[in-house]
Amino acid sequence: MARSVRLVPALLAPVLTLTACGGGVHGTPGGSGVRDPYFPKAGNGGYDVSHYGLRLAYDPDAHRLTGTATLTARATQDLSAFNLDLLGMEVEKVTVGGETARWNRAGQELTVRPHGDIDRDDTFRVTVRYSGAPETVTDPDGSREGWLRTSDGVLALGEPTGSMTWFPGNHHPSDKAAYDLTVSVPRGLRAVSNGELRSETTARSRTTFVWRTGEPMASYLATLAIGRFDISRSRAGGGLPVYTAVDPVEAAASRPVLERIPEVLRWAERRFGPYPFSSTGAIVDRAADLGYALETQNRPVFPGAPGMTLLVHELAHQWYGDSVSPKSWRDMWLNEGFATYAEWLWEEDHGGRSARETFDALYSGDYFATEEAGEAVWAFPPAEPPSAARISEPPVYWRGAMVLEKVRQAVGDEAFWRILKGWAAEYRHGNADTADFTAYVEEQAPGVDFEAVWEDWLYGEGKPERA
Numbered sequence: 455m456a457r458s459v460r461l462v463p464a465l466l467a468p469v470l471t472l473t474a475c476g477g478g479v480h481g482t483p484g485g486s487g488v489r490d491p492y493f494p495k496a497g498n499g500g501y502d503v504s505h506y507g508l509r510l511a512y513d514p515d516a517h518r519l520t521g522t523a524t525l526t527a528r529a530t531q532d533l534s535a536f537n538l539d540l541l542g543m544e545v546e547k548v549t550v551g552g553e554t555a556r557w558n559r560a561g562q563e564l565t566v567r568p569h570g571d572i573d574r575d576d577t578f579r580v581t582v583r584y585s586g587a588p589e590t591v592t593d594p595d596g597s598r599e600g601w602l603r604t605s606d607g608v609l610a611l612g613e614p615t616g617s618m619t620w621f622p623g624n625h626h627p628s629d630k631a632a633y634d635l636t637v638s639v640p641r642g643l644r645a646v647s648n649g650e651l652r653s654e655t656t657a658r659s660r661t662t663f664v665w666r667t668g669e670p671m672a673s674y675l676a677t678l679a680i681g682r683f684d685i686s687r688s689r690a691g692g693g694l695p696v697y698t699a700v701d702p703v704e705a706a707a708s709r710p711v712l713e714r715i716p717e718v719l720r721w722a723e724r725r726f727g728p729y730p731f732s733s734t735g736a737i738v739d740r741a742a743d744l745g746y747a748l749e750t751q752n753r754p755v756f757p758g759a760p761g762m763t764l765l766v767h768e769l770a771h772q773w774y775g776d777s778v779s780p781k782s783w784r785d786m787w788l789n790e791g792f793a794t795y796a797e798w799l800w801e802e803d804h805g806g807r808s809a810r811e812t813f814d815a816l817y818s819g820d821y822f823a824t825e826e827a828g829e830a831v832w833a834f835p836p837a838e839p840p841s842a843a844r845i846s847e848p849p850v851y852w853r854g855a856m857v858l859e860k861v862r863q864a865v866g867d868e869a870f871w872r873i874l875k876g877w878a879a880e881y882r883h884g885n886a887d888t889a890d891f892t893a894y895v896e897e898q899a900p901g902v903d904f905e906a907v908w909e910d911w912l913y914g915e916g917k918p919e920r921a
């Protein structure tokens with residue numbers, strides 16, 4: 455495959471940047487990935503996107519999407535060329551700074567050669583006009599993401615990489631950006647996305663929805679649901695807008711749970727600190743036959759009416775995952791361990807078993823119905839999944855949460871509450887990795903020895919000797 459060829463410029467880039475000089479061609483191509491340990495081609499080097507302006511039109515019957523993506527980015531090196539990630543679709547035109555640019559494609563890499571070089575620190579605007587029938591992607595773990603067609607529209611979402619099926623971009627969680635999405639759909643259907651609905655206008659046979667996500671968002675948290683939905687708008691505490699879009703067949707079962715979003719957020723703010731975004735809600739879509747929920751920013755997606763535990767999990771991700779995002783896909787436990795621990799805390803705070811009791815049940819093998827399920831928790835260390843296919847497996851969720859319970863036991867409740875809130879505050883709207891986490895915890899609890907916790911619970915193979 456061309457993959458090794460494309461990696462060469464990325465590896466040479468720092469060297470060439472040092473030796474190249476002014477005048478004529480001084481830039482080098484940006485990398486075709488950001489060296490994610492699990493998804494090496496995800497994201498691109500050489501620039502940082504601050505804003506996506508997406509103008510889309512979808513025709514569900516013809517299964518045809520037409521789009522113009524306008525990215526505002528800052529060069530982090532002198533650039534003669536740079537890559538975007540886009541999987542499938544046909545590219546019709548690319549401009550940089552208003553001028554037509556050359557481009558070519560290989561797999562998910564769209565390489566753009568601007569008319570002139572871009573200087574380091576320059577802010578530039580790139581537009582990509584594209585169209586086609588967006589693809590559905592099968593993840594390394596077998597789940598489906600990307601552009602999932604439904605009986606009346608689509609559910610677009612993707613962790614870790616499905617977003618590259620419906621818009622070109624820097625599809626890696628390390629590059630977060632604001633979004634403005636304008637999408638037109640046949641009259642009668644609705645289009646629901648992240649952030650806040652700014653306008654909705656119907657002209658002739660189509661309705662156009664404008665959504666804005668002002669706070670930085672990783673592209674894997676972007677979503678677009680098109681179809682027939684029951685819409686509800688209300689306000690949570692402090693006037694926070696709540697927008698829910700529910701598959702009509704799931705409406706009755708969803709209502710009593712989704713009505714509790716304000717209550718869950720009130721509880722979560724007490725535990726995790728201020729809610730990091732300017733709106734909330736949910737999307738429930740059974741038609742996509744998804745099989746999992748996803749913490750899409752502001753507005754998590756559920757494959758059917760959620761239960762309280764799942765609602766708590768996805769809302770907790772808004773702090774842990776969406777606001778504090780992983781630096782790479784290796785850091786997935788920082789998302790899932792925290793969201794799972796939030797479930798335990800919710801139970802503890804609502805008259806159920808304590809997090810320590812949940813931990814003990816997991817350790818003794820009494821938590822799951824089968825022995826195999828119980829054993830799966832010890833398959834690998836949460837901070838080091840063995841492959842891309844396994845970043846959403848039980849050790850990342852349950853053993854990740856067990857790490858947090860170990861921290862709580864080591865520092866005591868008061869300090870632990872400070873750490874939960876402090877972690878969300880310290881990396882709010884940013885990115886963090888496991889080393890940032892261990893350093894943060896150590897800093898917050900001077901004198902406590904975490905050596906064994908990190909070694910046995912976070913990085914150790916197999917089941918730790920002692921609970």
Ligand code: ARG
Nearest residue numbers: 593597613746747748749846
């Ligand atoms: N992050 C989602 C959650 O725990 C699950 C995503 C599953 N995706 C996957 N590719 N396995 O809420």
Ligand code: ZN
Nearest residue numbers: 767789790793
């Ligand atoms: Zn999760």
